[in-house]
Amino acid sequence: MKVLRAIALAAAALLLPAAGSLAQKNEVRFGCYIPITGKFAIFGSSMKNGFEMAQEDFKATGKLKDVNVVVQCEDDQGRADDGINIARRFIEDENIVAVLGSWSSAVTLAAGPLYNKARLVNITPTSSHPDVTKIGPYVYRQSVIQSREGAFNGASMYQLGARKIAMLGIPNDYGKANVGFTRRSFEKAGGEVVFEEFVRPDAQDFRQVLQKAVRAKPDMIYIGVFVPQASLMLKQLRQMGVKTRIYLAAVLDTPDLVRLAGAKAVEGSLLTLTFNPVLGANVADFFKRYEAKYGRKPDPFAGLAYQTMTMMMGITARLYPNVTREGYRSELDKMTSIDNVFGPLTYDPEIREWNYKFNIGTIKNGQTVLLK
Amino acid sequence: MTYAVVAIGFTLIYRVLTAVNFAHGEVYTIGAFTILIGATTLNLPLWSIVPLVVLAGALTGYGIELAGFRLFRRFTDEASLKSRAVREATLLSSLALGIVIREILDLIYKGDWQSLPETYQLSTSLDLGGIYISSGEAVIAVVSIVMLIALQLLLHRTSIGLAIRAVSSNMIGAQFSGININRVVIAVFVIGSVLGAVAGMVVSLAYGAIQSYMGLTVVIKAFVAMVIGGLTSLPGAAIAAVMIGVAESVAGIFLPSAWTEMVAYMLLIVFLIFLPNGLFGRRR
Known part of the structure; x- marks a missing residue:
C-alpha cells in the first residue's frame, strides 16, 4: 500500500x-x-x-x-x-x-x-x-447553405431563359442537397427538369451520361459536382460538340476549374458566384x-x-x-x-445561418465576369 | 480496354508467383505522372516521353519486386516456394508499397488533381455514326490491342517468354532445369509494370486528368477481371476485363451512372457462385 x-x-x-x-x-x-x-x-x-x-x-x-x-x-x-x-x-x-x-x-x-x-x-x-x-x-x-444556393441556382437558370434543364450531381450529402434544392427552385419557377443523374465520383469518362443528358434536349445543363469531375465533363462536352448552355454550382467558382478544364472548355459557362475577385475589394x-x-x-x-x-x-x-x-x-x-x-454578412439567429449574397457570373477567355 | 492491359500485367505476376501485386495500380499512376512531368516540368515532346514512361514502369516494377517480393522469397526450397504465408506477406507488402508510393505522390503534389497541357491531350472528337469517341479513346483501344498482341508474341516467340511460361507452369521444375528464377520474376514484374505504366499514360492522354489515387479503382477492376478470367489465364483476364468494361457501358444506358460501379462486382459474385474456376481457370 x-x-x-x-x-x-x-x-x-x-x-x-x-x-x-x-x-x-x-x-x-x-x-x-x-x-x-x-x-x-x-x-x-x-x-x-x-x-x-x-x-x-x-x-x-x-x-x-x-x-x-x-x-x-x-x-x-x-x-x-x-x-x-x-x-x-x-x-x-x-x-x-x-x-x-x-x-x-x-x-x-x-x-x-x-x-x-x-x-x-x-x-x-x-x-x-x-x-x-x-x-x-x-x-x-x-x-x-445548400437550400439557399439551390434556390438561387434554380431561379437564375429560369431567369436566364432556361425552361428545360438536365442536372448532373454527385451521390453524396452535398450533391444530393445541391441538386435537390436547385431542382425544387427551378420547378417552382415554372421550369422542367428533363434529366437528372448522379455520377460516379471516381469516373473519368462521362460521355455516356452526357449523351443521355443531351438527348433529353435541355435548354441548359446544370453541373453540381466537384472540380475534377466538372472539368472532365466540360472537356468532354466540348469534344462532343455540344452547344447547350452550361450552368455551374457555386462550388465550381474556383480558379482550379480553368486550370483543369482549360479555357476553351469552360468558355461561356454560367455560374453562381460567392467567392471571386470580381465581387469586391475584400476578396x-x-x-x-x-x-x-x-x-x-x-x-x-x-x-x-x-x-x-x-x-x-x-x-x-x-x-x-x-x-x-x-x-x-x-x-x-x-x-x-x-x-x-465574403463581404458583409448578416446572421439569421432563427435558423442559425449566415445570409450569403449570390451573383451570376460567366467565364470569358478563362476569366470570370460578373453577369449580374 | 484499359482494364484489360492492367489486368494482364496483374495476372502475369500472379501466374508466375501466385502472389497478388496490389502496388500494380500505383504503376499505372506512375505512368500517368511520368507523362505529366515530361510535359510540364521537362517540356518534352510527346514522342520522347513515351520511352520515359516505359522506363519508369520498368524501374517501378523492378523496385516493387525488390522491396515487396524478393525479401519474402529469399528461400528457394520447395516448402518456401509453396508457402501460403509468403503469399500473404507479399500481398500485404505490395499493398503497403502502393500506399507509400501514393502518399509520396500526394506529398509532392499536395493531393491536387493535375491537368496535362491541352497540346498533349488526345481530345479530338470522332463521330462514328452518332457515337462520339475522342481520339484518346481510339488510341487507348489501339495501344491496348497492340500491347496484348506484343505480349503474346513475347511469351510464345522468345526465350524469356518460354522461361516465364516454364516458371509459371512449375517453378521448382524450372529451377531444376537451370532457369534463373530471379531473372524470370524480375522480367515478369518489368513486363507487367510496363503494361500498367503505358495504360496509365494513354488514359492520361485521353482524359488529361491525373491524381495519385487514379490507380486504385483500376487495380480493383483488374483484380476482379483476373478472378473472373480464371486467376492465371492471360486471355481470360483480357476477355473478363473487356466484358466488365462493356457491361459497365451497357448498364450505363439503362441505369443511373452512379450504379454502374456495382456491375463488375455483381459479375464477380455471379462467377464465384456459378463458375468458380472463372472463364479459363483450371479445375481445382
Missing part, C-alpha cells in the same frame, strides 16, 4: 508542473478535423492555409499578442468513421476549446452529434448540407495575398476557413483569459454580422 501511495505521489509530482506549464504558456487550442490525406486532401490543405492566414492576420492586429493559438488538425480523409474517432479524442481532451471542421457534410453530419452531446462547439467552415445546424445548438456553420485582396503566400489561387474552402478562423480568433480575444468551451457557444450566439472575405 505504501509503495502504491509513493508511486501515486511521485506521479502527481511529475504531472503537476506539466499542468501548470500549460496555463503558463497561455495557450488556446482548437481541434480541427479535415481531409489531410486521401482523395480530398487538396480541400483540407486549402482550409489549413485559410486557418493559418487568419491566425497570422489576427496576430498582426496586436490582439492576443501573448497567447499561443493552436489549431490541432487531424486527418478525417473525408470519411465519416474517421471523423467520429477524432471527435471522441477531441471531446476527451480538455485543452480543446472548440472544434473546426469538417470539410465534408457527410463527415460533419456523422461527428456533429457527438460534439453536440458533449457540449463542445463544432463549427464547420464548409459543410453546406441544410441538416448540419439542425444537429443541435453546439453545431455551427460558416458556409453557404480580391485575399486572392492576392493568398497567392503570394501559397503560390496558388485560393478556392472557396480557403476563404471560408479564413472567415471562420478570423471569427473564432475574435471570440477568443473577447473571452480571454476566461476561455471555456461554453464561452464559445455563448459568443457565437451573440454574433449578428461579420465583414470578411
Whole structure:
C-alpha cells in the first residue's frame, strides 16, 4: 500500500508542473478535423492555409499578442468513421476549446452529434448540407447553405431563359442537397427538369451520361459536382460538340476549374458566384495575398476557413483569459454580422445561418465576369 | 480496354508467383505522372516521353519486386516456394508499397488533381455514326490491342517468354532445369509494370486528368477481371476485363451512372457462385 501511495505521489509530482506549464504558456487550442490525406486532401490543405492566414492576420492586429493559438488538425480523409474517432479524442481532451471542421457534410453530419452531446462547439467552415445546424445548438456553420444556393441556382437558370434543364450531381450529402434544392427552385419557377443523374465520383469518362443528358434536349445543363469531375465533363462536352448552355454550382467558382478544364472548355459557362475577385475589394485582396503566400489561387474552402478562423480568433480575444468551451457557444450566439472575405454578412439567429449574397457570373477567355 | 492491359500485367505476376501485386495500380499512376512531368516540368515532346514512361514502369516494377517480393522469397526450397504465408506477406507488402508510393505522390503534389497541357491531350472528337469517341479513346483501344498482341508474341516467340511460361507452369521444375528464377520474376514484374505504366499514360492522354489515387479503382477492376478470367489465364483476364468494361457501358444506358460501379462486382459474385474456376481457370 505504501509503495502504491509513493508511486501515486511521485506521479502527481511529475504531472503537476506539466499542468501548470500549460496555463503558463497561455495557450488556446482548437481541434480541427479535415481531409489531410486521401482523395480530398487538396480541400483540407486549402482550409489549413485559410486557418493559418487568419491566425497570422489576427496576430498582426496586436490582439492576443501573448497567447499561443493552436489549431490541432487531424486527418478525417473525408470519411465519416474517421471523423467520429477524432471527435471522441477531441471531446476527451480538455485543452480543446472548440472544434473546426469538417470539410465534408457527410463527415460533419456523422461527428456533429457527438460534439453536440458533449457540449463542445463544432463549427464547420464548409459543410453546406441544410441538416448540419439542425444537429443541435453546439453545431455551427460558416458556409453557404445548400437550400439557399439551390434556390438561387434554380431561379437564375429560369431567369436566364432556361425552361428545360438536365442536372448532373454527385451521390453524396452535398450533391444530393445541391441538386435537390436547385431542382425544387427551378420547378417552382415554372421550369422542367428533363434529366437528372448522379455520377460516379471516381469516373473519368462521362460521355455516356452526357449523351443521355443531351438527348433529353435541355435548354441548359446544370453541373453540381466537384472540380475534377466538372472539368472532365466540360472537356468532354466540348469534344462532343455540344452547344447547350452550361450552368455551374457555386462550388465550381474556383480558379482550379480553368486550370483543369482549360479555357476553351469552360468558355461561356454560367455560374453562381460567392467567392471571386470580381465581387469586391475584400476578396480580391485575399486572392492576392493568398497567392503570394501559397503560390496558388485560393478556392472557396480557403476563404471560408479564413472567415471562420478570423471569427473564432475574435471570440477568443473577447473571452480571454476566461476561455471555456461554453464561452464559445455563448459568443457565437451573440454574433449578428461579420465583414470578411465574403463581404458583409448578416446572421439569421432563427435558423442559425449566415445570409450569403449570390451573383451570376460567366467565364470569358478563362476569366470570370460578373453577369449580374 | 484499359482494364484489360492492367489486368494482364496483374495476372502475369500472379501466374508466375501466385502472389497478388496490389502496388500494380500505383504503376499505372506512375505512368500517368511520368507523362505529366515530361510535359510540364521537362517540356518534352510527346514522342520522347513515351520511352520515359516505359522506363519508369520498368524501374517501378523492378523496385516493387525488390522491396515487396524478393525479401519474402529469399528461400528457394520447395516448402518456401509453396508457402501460403509468403503469399500473404507479399500481398500485404505490395499493398503497403502502393500506399507509400501514393502518399509520396500526394506529398509532392499536395493531393491536387493535375491537368496535362491541352497540346498533349488526345481530345479530338470522332463521330462514328452518332457515337462520339475522342481520339484518346481510339488510341487507348489501339495501344491496348497492340500491347496484348506484343505480349503474346513475347511469351510464345522468345526465350524469356518460354522461361516465364516454364516458371509459371512449375517453378521448382524450372529451377531444376537451370532457369534463373530471379531473372524470370524480375522480367515478369518489368513486363507487367510496363503494361500498367503505358495504360496509365494513354488514359492520361485521353482524359488529361491525373491524381495519385487514379490507380486504385483500376487495380480493383483488374483484380476482379483476373478472378473472373480464371486467376492465371492471360486471355481470360483480357476477355473478363473487356466484358466488365462493356457491361459497365451497357448498364450505363439503362441505369443511373452512379450504379454502374456495382456491375463488375455483381459479375464477380455471379462467377464465384456459378463458375468458380472463372472463364479459363483450371479445375481445382
